[in-house]
Amino acid sequence: MMFPPPSTIGVLGGGQLGRMLALEARRAGHRIAIFTDEPQGCPAGQFADTEINASYDDTEALNRFLQQVDVVTAEFENIPASCLQAVEAVKPLRPSSKALFTTQHREREKNFLRDQGIACAPFRVVDDLKSLEAAVAELGRPCVIKTAAFGYDGKGQCKVTAETNLADAWKGFEGHRAVVEQWVSFVCEVSVVGARGIDGSMATHGCVENQHTHHILDVTIAPARVEPQIIAQAVELWKAVAEGLDYIGTMAVEMFVTTDGQVIVNEIAPRPHNSGHYTIDACRTNQFQQQQRAVCGLPLGDASQHTPAVMINLLGDIWPAPLIHPDWSPVLNHPRAKLHLYGKREARARRKMGHFTVLGDTIDQALNDALAIRKALGIG
Ligand code: AMP
Numbered sequence: 001m002m003f004p005p006p007s008t009i010g011v012l013g014g015g016q017l018g019r020m021l022a023l024e025a026r027r028a029g030h031r032i033a034i035f036t037d038e039p040q041g042c043p044a045g046q047f048a049d050t051e052i053n054a055s056y057d058d059t060e061a062l063n064r065f066l067q068q069v070d071v072v073t074a075e076f077e078n079i080p081a082s083c084l085q086a087v088e089a090v091k092p093l094r095p096s097s098k099a100l101f102t103t104q105h106r107e108r109e110k111n112f113l114r115d116q117g118i119a120c121a122p123f124r125v126v127d128d129l130k131s132l133e134a135a136v137a138e139l140g141r142p143c144v145i146k147t148a149a150f151g152y153d154g155k156g157q158c159k160v161t162a163e164t165n166l167a168d169a170w171k172g173f174e175g176h177r178a179v180v181e182q183w184v185s186f187v188c189e190v191s192v193v194g195a196r197g198i199d200g201s202m203a204t205h206g207c208v209e210n211q212h213t214h215h216i217l218d219v220t221i222a223p224a225r226v227e228p229q230i231i232a233q234a235v236e237l238w239k240a241v242a243e244g245l246d247y248i249g250t251m252a253v254e255m256f257v258t259t260d261g262q263v264i265v266n267e268i269a270p271r272p273h274n275s276g277h278y279t280i281d282a283c284r285t286n287q288f289q290q291q292q293r294a295v296c297g298l299p300l301g302d303a304s305q306h307t308p309a310v311m312i313n314l315l316g317d318i319w320p321a322p323l324i325h326p327d328w329s330p331v332l333n334h335p336r337a338k339l340h341l342y343g344k345r346e347a348r349a350r351r352k353m354g355h356f357t358v359l360g361d362t363i364d365q366a367l368n369d370a371l372a373i374r375k376a377l378g379i380g
Contacts, residue, residue, distance in 0.1 A: 001092060001198075002297035003070045005029030009295060010069030010091070011044060012036075012083070014051070016342035016352065017272050017288075018044030018075035020280070024288040030296070035065045043342045044075065056083040066090045073249055073295045077104040077270050094198075094248040094295045095270050102245060103270040106179045107148040116244040118237060119264040121256075122182045129170045135180040136160055142183035145169060147176055157215070159183070184264065186256040190224045192238040193252045193276030195290035195300055203290065203303040204238055205283050207231040210254070210275050216350060219374075220311040221367060222278045226257060233263040241268055250291035252276060274313065274352070281338045281357040282309035308363040310370035314354040318378055319347030330376035331356045336366075337373060 003009075006029050011018045014036030022032040022044055033050040036042050045051035050068055054061030056079055066072075071092045074084075077100055084097035093100075102108045113120045124135035125148070136143060141164070147156035158169050160180075189212065194204030209224035210217055224231065238253045245251075245268075252273030254266045276287040285293075285301025293300055318326050323346060331339045341354035358373065360366025 004296065004298060006031060007070040007296060008033055008049070008068060009292065010035065010065060010072040010087075011048075011075050012056075012072065012079050012087070013075035014038045014042030014044040014053075015075060016043045016344075019047055019342060020277075020340075021073075021075060021272065021288045021291055022047035024286065025292040028289070028292060030292065033065060033068050035062065041345075043344060046343045056080050059086065062086055063090075071295055071297075073271075073291065074100060075271055079104070095251070096246070096248070099245040099247050100270055103268045105149050106146055107177060109268055110179055112244065113241075113265055116240060118240050118244065119262065120266070121184050121264060124180045125177060126180055127177045129167060132170050132173075132178075132180065133166055136166060139180060139182045144181050144183060145173060146179050146181065147173060148179055149176070184256045184266075185259045187259055188224070188226065188257050189254065189266070190226065190230070190234055190257055190263070191252050191254045191273065191275040192234050193250065193273050193279065193287050194235075194238055194242070194303065195250045195287070195294045196242045196247045197294050197300050198248055198297045200243075201300055202239055202242055203285075203300045204235050205276060205279050205287065205303045206305055207234040208275055208278065214350070216315065216352075217274045217313055219313075219370070220275045220278055221363060222282060222305060222309045222311070223363065225363065230257055230261075230263055237263060237265055241265065245270075249294045250276070250287050274355075275311075277340065277355050278309040278311040278357050279303075279305075280340070282307050282359060307359045308361070308366050309357050309359050310363070310366040311355055311357045312370050312374050312379070313352060314341075314356065314377075314379075315349070316347035316351035316353050317349050319353065322346040322348065326377060330373045334358065334369060334373060336360065337369070 008031040010033045032048040034044045034048040052065045088097045126132045145158045189210045196202045207224045208222040211219040250272045252269040272287040279286040336359040358370040
């Protein structure tokens with residue numbers, strides 16, 4: 001079913017991804033209702049027509065939200081399954097609760113990839129020290145233990161090297177299920193962000209290169225500096241994931257380009273993604289506009305990139321104090337740099353507060369300029 005403007009899009013979650021969706025959707029004439037367990041005035045709520053602040057298991061508040069919306073999407077995946085099912089019983093939820101359920105949990109996500117025959121690192125699921133020991137013996141060292149549920153940005157991960165004592169390593173996972181993955185030797189990390197519509201049509205923004213610092217995305221280089229066949233493999237993997245999940249909306253797939261020239265899936269994000277923020281300034285239709293179109297059942301736009309771009313994340317670490325902003329002049333003085341701040345009142349270490357994108361005639365120019373601005377801002 002189609003929900004053209006001025007339909008109301010309901011969004012589960014109140015962070016920056018919901019904020020950027022709200023900005024685009026309101027520009028196109030939609031109304032936006034946010035349901036979040038964050039306090040009033042959250043990043044997405046600042047641009048919403050309605051903001052409901054309640055726990056995801058508050059059925060009375062959820063019903064109030066559902067009465068106001070035509071279609072619902074999620075801006076982050078860690079929403080309880082009971083909430084997703086309650087939403088889907090009343091209003092169209094795009095992507096579906098099944099797609100969100102699969103991708104919100106590493107064990108289910110890995111099993112999905114294996115069942116679909118989609119390339120990913122060899123893995124085992126473990127739930128105690130004995131099964132961990134067996135998994136590490138089979139997969140070999142190094143490998144990495146990751147919590148099965150609710151992990152992101154490297155949280156809940158432990159690398160197992162030749163020196164690691166498994167009993168000590170397991171202490172951090174006691175009582176939880178975890179996925180053990182073989183260590184991948186990669187030349188770079190890439191991702192593909194794209195959207196799939198209700199008619200099965202797909203449009204990707206291309207393939208970008210991602211550099212992480214302390215497991216958090218730091219720099220995105222768009223397009224990725226890789227061979228065309230790597231880009232083609234990455235886009236094919238994205239399509240296989242989107243079709244396998246019968247996905248509707250914007251989705252990102254993070255991948256490794258291995259030292260032997262293969263592309264394998266690391267992680268699926270069932271929503272717009274940090275590595276797709278460059279699309280706002282560098283693509284004909286950005287990832288949030290595509291999300292709005294796909295979720296509302298409208299035709300997808302032209303996702304292609306018009307200008308080389310580099311995106312750099314702004315984490316709370318560079319704020320002089322929780323309420324005092326850095327001096328933005330290095331970004332503001334550059335004619336092709338764009339500052340995006342997420343309206344978070346308090347800065348904290350490692351908290352994603354914003355990003356900036358630099359456009360260039362070539363990717364090398366964009367990267368040089370972006371890194372110079374990054375340095376001037378004191379990001380080290
Ligand atoms: P994740 O939270 O799974 O995306 O992991 C965060 C980061 O840890 C990735 O972006 C990689 O840089 C690194 N990493 C995760 N899994 C592996 C692996 N199996 N082999 C090598 N590096 C990994």
